Amino acid sequence: GESVGLHLPTLSVQEGDNSIINCAYSNSASDYFIWYKQESGKGPQFIIDIRSNMDKRQGQRVTVLLNKTVKHLSLQIAATQPGDSAVYFCAENIRGYQKVTFGIGTKLQVIP
């Protein structure tokens, strides 16, 4: 359906600080999670993924944490830069279903 009534959460971070973007999921059958970044006027771009048998995965300046007990994952961006300003989506996949379902998204604003 549509996201009527929902507002895009916004996170404002000072340049150079670390950013933490949170995501909650509700389906216990979700076992594969992906973070995407969408810059203004562009399509979403893959950042990092994590399987449910892991609780942490690191990439370049990014770390994803997964807490299956409370159905929560987070994306940490170290030393946030102006180029990190974008909308960030967590996405999930349920085993056996060949689709990636996107969450609401969080807008990250980096203050110079």
Place this chain on the structure above:
Amino acid sequence: DTAVSQTPKYLVTQMGNDKSIKCEQNLGHDTMYWYKQDSKKFLKIMFSYNNKELIINETVPNRFSPKSPDKAHLNLHINSLELGDSAVYFCASSHGLAGFPNTGELFFGEGSRLTVL
């Protein structure tokens, strides 16, 4: 070299009209998708095709008809356009079907902004 390209980028049309959006990928992927993004940035899957075969049809009205003439192309035709169809439509592709153990990495085009007046 654009990996996933969509045309047109912008489309403004009247209610009741029929329009098409084309998508092509040069990544050699075998799976393609259409997603719809509304004004609140909510991104929802509409269709997916794997090797020209329909895999997902996510309860989209039958006014929307995807067509995949070959693995590299997935077009979207919309009949009898309604105001609620106004959105940004994204085409995407992946190597293999989405989801573990294949991939969660979808490659998106830049979107086609449809405005229905």
